Amino acid sequence: MVAKIKALDPSVVNKIAAGEIIISPVNALKEMMENSIDAGCSSIDILVKDGGIKVLQITDNGSGIEKDDLPILCERFTTSKLSKFEDLGNIETYGFRGEALASISHISRVTVTTKTKNDQCAWKVSYSEGKMLGQPKPVAGRDGTVILVEDLFYNIPSRLRSLRSPSDEYSKILDVVGRYAVHSKDIGFSCKKMGDSNFTLTVRANLTIQERIRTVFGNNVSSHLIDYELPEIEDIGVKRIDGQVTDLNFQMKKSIQPIFFINNRLVTCDPLRRSLNQVFGTYLSKGFKAFIYLNILIDPQSVDVNVHPTKREVRFLNQDEIIEKINFHLNDELSKLNTSRTFKTSTLLTGQPVEVTVVSNSQNSNASRPVRSQSQLQQIKNKIYEHKLVRTDSSQSKITSFMKPPTERDTQTFNTANIPKKRLRSTFEESETVDIDDETVSSSTTTQVVEEISNDDNEVNDENSITGDGIITNGYKIVPRKRTSVDLTSILKLRENVDNTAHRELTNIFANLTFVGVVDEQKRLAAIQHDLKLFLVDYGAVSFELFYQIGLTDFANFGIIQLKTEDKKDLQLFEILSSIDIISKDEKSIMQIIQKFWEMKDMLKEYFSIEFSNDGDDLRTVELSSIPLLLKDYHPPMSKLSFFLFRLGTKVNWESEEECLSSILKQIALFYIPEIIEKMDTTDEMSEDLKIEYINKKNYINSSLENIIFPCVKRRLLAPSSLLKDVIEIANLPGLYKVFERC
Structure with missing residues (x-):
């Protein structure tokens, strides 16, 4: 070897x-x-x-x-x-x-x-x-x-x-x-x-130290210097500490890195820097910084100089005690100077700078308190420039939210059989997942929404309905039910994973967004505003993450959408799955999927509100009785039902608990994503019914996104890092002002 x-x-x-x-x-x-x-x-x-x-x-x-x-x-x-x-x-x-x-x-x-x-x-x-x-x-x-x-x-x-x-x-x-x-x-x-x-x-x-500081840092610094001197402290190994710091009248917003020499070595000491800045922060006005130069002499035996290749850092004994002594002494020195302050301001008429000295009778007065001179009639506030002015408030509702949104009767009066199979397939896309935040979990006692859907024309509610092959009416029944406590390790682990993958800045953008509108229903793109920036987002990917997290939050506590038709065959799994081209002629595969559903029917009903029923012993007659309700006032596109069942039967690993539950929640989330609406030219020769159907579907998706989905995104979504690729900044107000010089 x-x-x-x-x-x-x-x-x-x-x-x-x-x-x-x-x-x-x-x-x-x-x-x-x-x-x-x-x-x-x-x-x-x-x-x-x-x-x-x-x-x-x-x-x-x-x-x-x-x-x-x-x-x-x-x-x-x-x-x-x-x-x-x-x-x-x-x-x-x-x-x-x-x-x-x-x-x-x-x-x-x-x-x-x-x-x-x-x-x-x-x-x-x-x-x-x-x-x-x-x-x-x-x-x-x-x-x-x-x-x-x-x-x-x-x-x-x-x-x-x-x-x-x-x-x-x-x-x-x-x-x-x-x-x-x-x-x-x-x-x-x-x-x-x-x-x-x-x-x-x-x-x-x-030159003296003060003159050296003037030469290096300028008159503005040197004219406000005060001596800092701390005598020997034998018990913690301090021989002497002296230096120069600026007084409370020093006004500079540009930060100067503190100068620390420990045993004559130029070093950085972050704990000392932070503590000194905190002391100055209690006296200086907001935004102003101090100049600090300290020469610290410590017993050489208490200092380790060989800890950094470039010698920019040292370690010394009793570090916390020494820093505390320095802070106390600095605070005492500054408190003695806090009896009078000088501020630079300007007159209201000419705008010329004027120095105003304000005297305080108390040495312990708070320097950060607003100070007004006798010669001024009002406090001059910082001007907010137009190119940095946020003109929307994410916490306020838009005027369109007070309009009556399109109902399902307006938007889904179409026959699902008329939708091309190719389009059905395209609505289901692989996407990554993210878990939910424990804060989204609701209280232990709540109510569950049961939504019944009927195809009986005599029972159709004229106020809210869907007509077509699967005619649906909305009738919410509020059923008192104690919330089920979930202790499954796999679900708890999936929830915990969200905290590890959540992206703080992106979550903040979604939590404070203002919905602008849908850009492209075919590519599923929408525009949102946050602060001064305009973003283009893939609302399909965002919806997937939202519904997956809702699924984790309300696991085993979903609402129910009950399915009813005049012809029972319309809800039989065999008939639904046979409508899919890729397995329409493979009866064996269809029966295997139905067999697996029937074996898992108790688990699917208890955890996911997916219920199957059968009046006989023949698996061909197994019917789909209900599907989960994730978000009130929003229904999954029923045109995707067949592929939802197909993927549920073929893409789930039923042997592993965590993978099984996670995969089912993913498929439900994919089912709930708003469908893709292919672009149509309404000026072309086409039936009036198709034009109305196309326009109604677009209006429904726009209304659902603005009034239901994105408000829920603001409240509940923990955006994962994987969503970064689906959110693109397309404009910002300062940049637009540079081009157009106006809003």
């Missing part, structure tokens, strides 16, 4: 390690800048080309590098900062792993020029893949080190493609340089693009 596990080539290992440490040019700069600070420099100059990808050069006036150290300068795990693992407990320098320059040299071309105070000249040498190329050459130079990095990621094309534009990368470089410039006392920083005559950022070495 040939061994499958092999050691990686050292060059591959080094590239992988370099990719973990150097993610972008700003990471390379950060590592080199920290080395310069460790070298005791007082000046750092940075030169950048193409966002640091083509050229990234850093020059310092620190102690320099000894000539004898140059051969191993870019090798991995070579450092002057520590000699044993225990030294990490007392480390106070930025670098300690000896991986920064090594990683950079494996993904770029590095040139180092360095000179110590004792050297007579500077030494220049190049590196590639951690190795020194040739011997150091003597050159003229000043004390300190110049590191030139060229063609970053030249040998990792995938990383190069993942980088943002050069301007974005340069912005990141300026951000990290500015943060170190704020923190690093007595060190000057400068940064510019190659070829520019002026520096983008210049911070002199003799």
Whole structure:
């Protein structure tokens, strides 16, 4: 056997390690800048080309590098900062792993020029893949080190493609340089693009912290700074915490990422950031952000600096206690400032900005309370622009809902025998399922609707009827009946699956939709509005999910649609199934389906309100007596009854409980989907009856969708992720305004 596990080539290992440490040019700069600070420099100059990808050069006036150290300068795990693992407990320098320059040299071309105070000249040498190329050459130079990095990621094309534009990368470089410039006392920083005559950022070495913040972040921030200082707290290992934060008159909606230095390391600390923002949130007006700079010194033995490849995170003991102390002290400082506030507003007539100072007698007054100046007569409210104005309310009924909807007598006065078989088949399509939310389950005691359907002309209710082969009348009978409690594991599991597949945003769209109208009855497309957006939805797929979820919710508690005809043959399963072309001549298959129904008749009646009856012993005379009623005032298209029974007999796995119950509910949901109405040109020569039938069917589907199905969708549907493909945004109001400049 040939061994499958092999050691990686050292060059591959080094590239992988370099990719973990150097993610972008700003990471390379950060590592080199920290080395310069460790070298005791007082000046750092940075030169950048193409966002640091083509050229990234850093020059310092620190102690320099000894000539004898140059051969191993870019090798991995070579450092002057520590000699044993225990030294990490007392480390106070930025670098300690000896991986920064090594990683950079494996993904770029590095040139180092360095000179110590004792050297007579500077030494220049190049590196590639951690190795020194040739011997150091003597050159003229000043004390300190110049590191030139060229063609970053030249040998990792995938990383190069993942980088943002050069301007974005340069912005990141300026951000990290500015943060170190704020923190690093007595060190000057400068940064510019190659070829520019002026520096983008210049911070002199003799500036105070407030002046450094002004240089980096502007006067708006520096003019509102207050000192933050927390003395030593020995019991939790805190040596000192100081910094600068903005006062309560600072008004800026653009968020500035807090600057946290823990033991002089620039890190991100999300728990501390969130807690400080919460404190400021109780004082600042809504939408305004604070500027925060904190320098936290903790006992080195309580800090683990070796937890992240780029050193952007650290872990320290007593984190919760330290954050709590910082919060309490900040809250105390801000409460002292909460006696007067300055707000910028404008006059009603000229619109010119005016500063208004409001004084509060209570130090604990709530800063978020609306403040009105004496010179203003009313509060100026935010203007809602027309292109962002929602002009519909999903909670209000449309005026069409007050009109009398088309009744079944108006819409279904057609003979199902006249519908082509091909069209019958097309109404049944495979679709995915989603489960229901437990909140849709109704109370334990309820009433069940029993709907009787009769073909006796003498009993036809003129107010609501269906005529044709299967003439139907509506007569709702409310029968008091205690709700059946469902404890079947399979049903509970199917319900639970809904929560796992529900898509929150899509469910919210359906819960707050406004029905616009049917777009295409043949493709089953409808338009709905949510907020400022217009969506095109497949109402067939939406209806399937709705009726499947209703089936799970009301399992074993369905209403009943009772079927009655003058001629019993019309409801015999053998006659119904024989009308389907694909099995009309296969009597054996028909009898097998009927046999299976008869064996399962008790289960189908108890759980699904599907009832079969037989006056004799011959299975040919078995009749369909009732079908389930899922939604009041809406009936399944009876033209799909034959294929519903056919698929119920052939597509259900009767051996597995969960698959069986799920499949039956799917078939019922497919049965209830509004039928496809093929387009017809009413201007063509056709009988008047066909025109009326076609128009009535369209009106009925439009009315059912608007007044019955989609209102139920708003109340009950938990939209699964699978429905995303059936919902398409076709327009939004801001986009339309850009084109038409009006609504």
